[in-house]
Amino acid sequence: MTKALVVKKLTVSYDHSSALWDIDFAIGSGQIVGVVGPNGAGKSTLIKALLGIVKPISGQAQFFDSAFKKVKERVAYVPQKGVIDWEFPTTVFDVVLMGRYCRLGVLKWYRKSDREMALRLLRLLQMEDLKDRQISELSGGQQQRLFIARALMQEADLLFLDEPFTGVDKATEALIMEILVKLKEEGKTIVMVHHDLNTVEAYFDSLIILKTSLIACGKTADVFNSDNLNRAYGEKGALFDEALRLSLSKSTGLK
Amino acid sequence: MKTLSIWQVFTDPILRAPTFGAMFMCLASSLIGVIAFVRRRSLLGEALSHATYPGVVIGILFAALFFNPSHPLAAFSILIGAFIFSWLGLISIEKLEGRLRLHPDATLCLVLSLFLGLGVTLASRVQMTHPLWYQQIQVFLFGQAVTMGDQHIGIYASLALAILAFIVLRFRQIELIHFDREFTQSLGIPMRMCHLFTSFLLILALVIGIRSVGVVLMSGMLIAPAAFARQCTDRLGKMFLIAGLIGSLSGFLGVYLSVQIPLFIDHHHPPSLPTGPMILLVATTFTFLALLFSPKRGWLSRVMRIRRFRMQQQMDHLLKALWKQGNLSFIELKKEIGLSRFSFSYLLFLLRKEGWTEGKAQILLTPDGKRRGARLVRLHRLWELYLTSELKVEEDRVHCSAEEMEHILTPEIEERLTRLLKDPKEDPHRQPIPTREEI
Secondary structure (H helix, E strand, O other), X not given: OOEEEEEEEEEEEEOOOEEEEEEEEEEEOOOEEXXXXXXXXXXXXXXXHHOOOOOOOEEEEEEOOEOXXXXXXXXXXXXXXXXXXXXOOOEHHHHHHHHHHHHOOOOOOOOHHHHHHHHHHHHHOOOHHHOOOEHHHOOHHHHHHHHHHHXXXXXXXXXXXXXXXXXXXXXXXXXXXXHHHHHHHOOOEEEEEOOOHHHHHHHOOXXXXXXXXXXXXXXXXXXXXXXXXXXXXXXXXXXXXXXXXXXXXXXXXXX | OOOOOHHHHHHOOOOHHHHHHHHHHHHHXXXXXXXXXXXXXXXXXXXXXXXXXXXXXXXXXXXXXXXXXXXXXXXXXXHHHHHHHXXXXXXXXXXXXXXXXXXXXXXXXXXHHHHHHHHHHHHHHHHHHOHHHHHHHHHHHHOOHHHOOHHHHHHHHHHHHHHHHHHHHOHHHHHHHHHOHHHHHHOOOOHHHHHHHHHHHHHHHHHHHOOOOOOOOHHHHHHHHHHHHHHHOOOHHHXXXXXXHHHHHHHHHHHHHHHHHHHHHOOOOOOOOOHHHHHHHHHHHHHHHHHHHOOOOOHHHHHHHHHHHHHHHHHHHHHHHHHHHOOEEHHHHXXXXXXXXXXXXXXXXXXXXXOOEEOOOEEEEOHHXXXXXXXXXXXXXXXHHHHHHHOOOOHHHOHHHHHHHOOOOOHXXXXXXXXXXXXXXXXXXXXXXXXXXXX
């Protein structure tokens, strides 16, 4: 079976706060994978580096045995909620349609099929009657569902989500999880940055535990144990982390 | 010379060039201005337009070597000089913010004053060496469309249309990049090219614009139409459309008024009125009106909505009093609410008109009014019960909150409250809650 994602020797320095050091792992397709770790462990940085938003210092990632550039249509991404301007003049329907950008022709006119699909997804996420709203008029849960809908528009085989459940109500969380499980059953792979350790065992088939370097990667049942969590969240690892940060700030000339 | 008709401004051999010129300039700047506006980088235009000034001076010095002042290539040489220096301004801003880590605010301030200072210094030198050309330099400071000739229009029109074409052809990409940078990168779309091209067009629009609006006022022409358009719509495509229309209209009206008003003041010796400030005054007036009166986001409609809500609250208050105490006389009911006789009578009139009450001296609820009164009391008491039983708020503090919420709660929230509280019969003060059949 081809791996959905193989990462080799990935090292990243980003914003001088979260960095990644020498990460190696592989993810098989058709499962939901969680990425957990303390604040500043580099969870978001990992996803951004894989998608080319942040430039890694070294290392490489392979998606379905090819480079990202070749298979970018098969990969979708739901960014963290904070990074966009909610006052931007755009409506719910417009945002969902953006997911089809890469499939459009030269002039990027939406086709009837794109609009139908967008409506179908809004219905699936119970947002049909909000479709003409300006996006700042949505609640936290609705905003998150909106970006899930946009990612689903891409009909990708590999879906990255960056903390989709922050500031989201329980009902929305359940709805999103239900949709993700359905995607998994269709053979798609989902990688999700997550911060709530209570739900890890219920949500994820596999788990990546990060703290600047890779603590563990494997089946949730095998790696989700107190030993690994101590290494990620405990005091011991902090020393390594601090030294690495110091080294990065030295090498960029900040101190 | 008598007053002009609107048609004449487009056909008159002296006026048609400034009119079309100003309209094309304003079209270009308002379209690009929308992008600057939604990126929240309005001041970038201000810094870059000031950065053109030394370029204008150097362009003129260059032209003075080869041409006489009215030669069309002289105008071209000025445009190129302005473009180069504005681009230098952009590069300095990027370097200062990126490599030297200066705050964006301070960067813009620094670049603006540095380039303008350089321009003014050069210009004062030119005043002595090339007095004939100095006049031209002054024109660019505050803009003067009226001295444009037919030969300029070709240049300005084609530049403005190039900007229009870019925005039409690249609309989706512009929308995507400026809305969600990270998502765009995750699609593997090259950002660098689009940003470079947007900067290129921004500077182009500035360079086209300074001839009629002037270096000092140019950034207003970028932002005013965009701000107007934002008040009118929540969609980027419509924003471009509205801003373009308002921009062109301001350009036209600016030229028209700057010719018409002097004629109006003194028919025989009309004083001169600069076009640039006039165009900008028109545009900002439009924007100001939109800020006050636009239907959805304007100040006036917000005030109206607040008033309407307050009125609704007062009417509801009277309905509740009537529901609790049966029929009341005018005097008794007036005691319920602290209002002047006039406003109170108006409220009563509204209640009658909407079909909630009948009678003028002795006021009675209609069956519809009874149901509405019961509904308000039900919502009020449900909310009080919810606060005390579920959120553990003390009993004597829940009344105020419920007074407000009874006007706000929707049927869906009522349904959820009812389910949560298991269809209660009594509120925390042991008052009966009207049942769902009553409302």
